[in-house]
Amino acid sequence: MLKVDVITLFPEMIEGAVSHGVLGQAVKSDLLSVKAHTPREFTEDKHRTVDDRPFGGGDGMIMLAEPLKKTIEKVQHNTSKVVYLSPQGRTLNAAIAKEFSKEEHLIFICGRYGGIDQRIINEYVDEELSIGDYVLSGGELGALVIIDALARFIPGVLGHGESAEKDSFSDGLLEQPNFTRPREFLGQDVPEVLVGGNHKVIGEWKDKVSALVTLKKRPDLFREYIKVETEKYNSLKKKKTAAP
Numbered sequence: 001m002l003k004v005d006v007i008t009l010f011p012e013m014i015e016g017a018v019s020h021g022v023l024g025q026a027v028k029s030d031l032l033s034v035k036a037h038t039p040r041e042f043t044e045d046k047h048r049t050v051d052d053r054p055f056g057g058g059d060g061m062i063m064l065a066e067p068l069k070k071t072i073e074k075v076q077h078n079t080s081k082v083v084y085l086s087p088q089g090r091t092l093n094a095a096i097a098k099e100f101s102k103e104e105h106l107i108f109i110c111g112r113y114g115g116i117d118q119r120i121i122n123e124y125v126d127e128e129l130s131i132g133d134y135v136l137s138g139g140e141l142g143a144l145v146i147i148d149a150l151a152r153f154i155p156g157v158l159g160h161g162e163s164a165e166k167d168s169f170s171d172g173l174l175e176q177p178n179f180t181r182p183r184e185f186l187g188q189d190v191p192e193v194l195v196g197g198n199h200k201v202i203g204e205w206k207d208k209v210s211a212l213v214t215l216k217k218r219p220d221l222f223r224e225y226i227k228v229e230t231e232k233y234n235s236l237k238k239k240k241t242a243a244p
C-alpha cells in the first residue's frame with residue numbers, strides 16, 4: 001500500500017482534504033495512507049519557532065532547517081522518495097502521477113513563507129515538483145493535487161470498470177460530453193446515439209467526439225495523440241511484415 005507523509009505547518013488542511021470522496025474512501029479501505037506532520041512538534045523554544053529571517057536580507061521568512069530535518073528523519077526510511085513542492089520543479093502531468101502511484105513511500109515537503117532552507121533541499125529532496133507556473137502561499141495545495149491525481153492509478157480506488165487509464169489525458173484525448181436525466185433540458189436533447197443502447201455504436205461515437213473535442217480545444221494534445229497512434233500503427237505493421 002502506498003504510504004504518503006506530508007510535512008506541513010497546517011496538518012488539518014491535508015487531513016480534511018483526504019477525508020472526503022474518492023480519496024476518503026481509498027484511505028478508509030487502506031488502499032492508501034496519508035498522514036500529516038508539523039515541524040512545530042520538533043521545536044524546542046517556547047515560541048515553537050519554525051522560521052527565521054533570510055541571510056542576505058530580502059522580504060519574507062525562511063523555514064528553519066532543524067525542525068524540518070527532525071520531521072523528515074522521523075518519517076523517512078530507505079525506500080522513501082522525498083518531494084518538495086516548488087515552482088522550480090518539473091510540472092505535474094498524468095504520466096508523473098502514474099509514476100508516483102507506483103512508489104512505496106512518498107514524503108511531500110510543503111513550504112510556507114518564502115520557502116525552506118536550501119540545505120534541506122540539498123540533503124533530503126529527491127525531486128522538486130510543480131503543479132503549474134504560478135506561485136502559491138504554500139505547497140499544501142500542490143501536495144493535495146498530486147495525491148488526488150496519483151490515487152486514481154491505485155487499483156481499487158476507482159469503482160470497478162472505471163479506471164484512470166480511461167481518464168482523459170491518460171489516453172491522450174479529452175473526454176466526450178456527458179449527459180444524465182432528463183432527456184430534454186433547457187430545450188437541449190441528449191444525443192440519440194447515447195439512449196440507443198447499442199454499445200458498439202456508442203463506443204465509436206465517444207471515440208470520435210472525444211477526438212473532435214481535443215482537436216478543437218487542445219490541438220497540441222491532438223497532434224501528440226496522432227503522433228503516438230501513428231507510431232503504434234507503424235510498429236505493429238513492422239512486426240506483422242517481420243513475423244514469418
Ligand SMILES: NC(=O)c1ccc(NC2CCCC2)nc1
Pocket residue numbers: 085086087111112113114115116129130131132133134135136137138139142
Ligand atoms: N507551482 C507550484 O507547484 C508551487 C508550489 C509551491 C509554492 N509555494 C511554496 C513554495 C515555498 C513557499 C510557498 N508555489 C507554487
